[in-house]
Amino acid sequence: MLQLPDSLCMKKLASVEDAYQLCRQIMAKYAKTFYLATLLMSEEKRRAIWAIYAWCRRTDELVDGPAAAMTTPETLELWEQQLESVFAGHPVDDMDVALVDTIQQFPDLDIQPFRDMIAGQRMDLYRSRYETFEQLNLYCYRVAGTVGLMSTAVMGIEPAKSTAAWQQNQAPHDPTPEAIALGIAKQLTNILRDVGEDARRGRIYLPQEDLKRFGYSEEELFQGVVDDRWRELMRFQIERTRQIYAKAETGISYLSPDARLPVWAALMHYSQILSVIERNDYDVFRQRAYVTQVRKLRTLPIAWLRSQAL
Numbered sequence: 001m002l003q004l005p006d007s008l009c010m011k012k013l014a015s016v017e018d019a020y021q022l023c024r025q026i027m028a029k030y031a032k033t034f035y036l037a038t039l040l041m042s043e044e045k046r047r048a049i050w051a052i053y054a055w056c057r058r059t060d061e062l063v064d065g066p067a068a069a070m071t072t073p074e075t076l077e078l079w080e081q082q083l084e085s086v087f088a089g090h091p092v093d094d095m096d097v098a099l100v101d102t103i104q105q106f107p108d109l110d111i112q113p114f115r116d117m118i119a120g121q122r123m124d125l126y127r128s129r130y131e132t133f134e135q136l137n138l139y140c141y142r143v144a145g146t147v148g149l150m151s152t153a154v155m156g157i158e159p160a161k162s163t164a165a166w167q168q169n170q171a172p173h174d175p176t177p178e179a180i181a182l183g184i185a186k187q188l189t190n191i192l193r194d195v196g197e198d199a200r201r202g203r204i205y206l207p208q209e210d211l212k213r214f215g216y217s218e219e220e221l222f223q224g225v226v227d228d229r230w231r232e233l234m235r236f237q238i239e240r241t242r243q244i245y246a247k248a249e250t251g252i253s254y255l256s257p258d259a260r261l262p263v264w265a266a267l268m269h270y271s272q273i274l275s276v277i278e279r280n281d282y283d284v285f286r287q288r289a290y291v292t293q294v295r296k297l298r299t300l301p302i303a304w305l306r307s308q309a310l
């Protein structure tokens, strides 16, 4: 039989429908809460979020997944080339087919946040310490604030919130900074929850300037020392993260109505992790702070009220 060289073998890719189903399965498997939140959105938006989620998860897996030891800067370079191809309308693999469709359906989706996320994952390849909060904030913007930008382009912004005559010709408020804030707050929460797990991999995301300020050393962190200095350090981090959530909250009412409940629910679930860390007396070394399904369900009526009233 005639053998074609690899470069001429065009693999038949999945149909658009099958590609979205693949993305849906990934999201339902790895992010049940996010996934359930998407069921509250219109069909078109929910499918777009699945496609974006699947791309984000694949990007993170490159540096965090089972094959991460094989990932080099060149791997990320190739992944970025694949991204450029997707934005040019040429899917490379099955899941790309869904993302290409999403990009066509939602012209506000910009490639830059996707590139920025890859830059964030690149930081994880060569960096395991952050000197200042400013440096950590940049990392959090890249790996998570970018998700706020991607999601907002899909969820949409409320065209006219105000009914006051003198405000009607004004451009609607653009909640981009608040969307980025939600991603950053979520990532900081992950970092506080995972201090022990990251330390076991030799990583410390907490800014070095904060360790110094509270007189707590790296060695103590590696040993999992929980004392008053550690508690003060964690109280400080939690308070800063809560302020960022508070900023994010002020943007939700500017999103289109069908996105408000999912975003309120997501925000409340993430921020509850901080309260669990407090209840665990700040011991993030021996206990993983997680929010039970019952507690998540209990917050839904409050999230609903907020999505209607605020």
Ligand SMILES: CC(C)=CCC/C(C)=C/CC/C(C)=C/CC/C(C)=C/[C@@H]1[C@@H](COP(=O)(O)OP(=O)(O)O)[C@]1(C)CC/C=C(\C)CC/C=C(\C)CCC=C(C)C
Pocket: 034, 037, 038, 049, 052, 053, 056, 057, 060, 064, 143, 144, 145, 147, 148, 149, 151, 152, 175, 176, 178, 179, 180, 182, 183, 186, 187, 190, 191, 248, 249, 251, 252, 255, 262, 263, 266
């Ligand atoms: C105005 C306003 C407030 C708008 C809301 C905008 C919005 C919906 C923001 C969402 C922000 C968000 C959910 C960010 C996700 C951050 C996140 C989880 C980042 C993870 C990075 C790496 O973390 P790490 O390696 O420490 O964690 P793991 O142990 O590996 O989990 C990421 C893993 C990067 C990849 C991100 C994702 C896989 C999540 C993508 C999520 C979506 C596309 C869904 C967002 C939709 C809704 C409805 C909340």
Ligand SMILES: [Mn+2]
Pocket: 060, 061, 064
């Ligand atoms: Mn990860």
